[in-house]
Amino acid sequence: MNNLINKEFQKINPLLKEAKNVLIASHENPDADAVGSVLGLDFGLRQLNLQTIPYLPGETPPYLSFLPGFTRIKNQISFSDFDLIFCLDYGDFNRLRLPFQFSEEKIITFDHHLESNQKGRIKIIEPDFSSTSEMIYLWLSDLGVEIDKDIATCLLTGIIYDTGGFKHISTSSQTLKIVSDLISKGISLEKISRQVLTLGKPLTRSKIWSEVLARITLDHKKSFIFSWLSFEDLKKYQVFPSDLDGISSLISTISGASFSLFLVEYEKNKVRGSLRTEPYKEKNIIEIAQSLGGNGHSFAAGFQQEGSIEEVLKRIYNLID
DSSP states (O other): OOHHHHHHHHHHHHHHHTOOEEEEEOOSSOOHHHHHHHHHHHHHHHHTTOEEEEEOSSOOOGGGTTSTTGGGOBSOOOOOOOSEEEEESOSSGGGGOOOSOOOGGGEEEEEOSOSSSOOOSEEEEOTTSSOHHHHHHHHHHHHTOOOOHHHHHHHHHHHHHHTTTTTSTTOOHHHHHHHHHHHTTTOOHHHHHHHHHSOOSOHHHHHHHHHHHHTOEEETTTTEEEEEEOHHHHHHHTOOGGGGTTHHHHHHTSSSOSEEEEEEEEETTEEEEEEEOOGGGOOOHHHHHHHTTOEEOSSEEEEEEESOHHHHHHHHHHHOO
């Protein structure tokens, strides 16, 4: 752990001593790293006798219901009497959908997205880390919190998901050392990997994935590959947003393109886009995402736009060199 992040950790510790009620929040449409880091931190802070509420706006992915503490997650909160608010893994502050006014002095951010409009009295932003779950592991360990089986299960889930099963470039020697320690708590690496990296059991999920794969289009001239789902598709198959987790990464594994794009019309004329690439492809997808009001990592970025699938795709074409 480098000295700079250690110094940032030390700034948090005095604030904990003065706190009693703590909110732990992450972004809408949460992935396994968001859920895993929120629950891992929740377990850790409760070891310190703090009163905590884990909060995720909207629907929480059902496929992560195996995580300990899953039923503690709140999707709505009706009060704002918090001494501290931990905001995790969100990139764009608007994605937190926090339902009340609050002082930024109460906010502590942990994030491995690129620096954007994150907020907080203390902001620990480390894009080189594999996941926010990895960051939470280091801070809890620095605090002297016991990384028990519950915490280890949550954090390992986040790390496995955000590294794509340790395939992504962000998987470092530090990541693997942490994973080794987490596994030593008695967790099955195979079981968690199967839970978060496979299609899962629901037939409807498999059907909608096949729909996406059938629509894959490779544009040789622009050197990118894309697919999409319309709002009508989502209604037809009655799927949750979490049922689409992993599709972007799967599309990106198809060779012959410098980057991949997956578009979902999650509401009528509201489209969410996911961009993926790999280091050797030397494509800057962040520029594309930021031009559309989004952000992300060097090799995984996203955005939201109003309009139809066709209109958003046309905007993408206009941005590609």
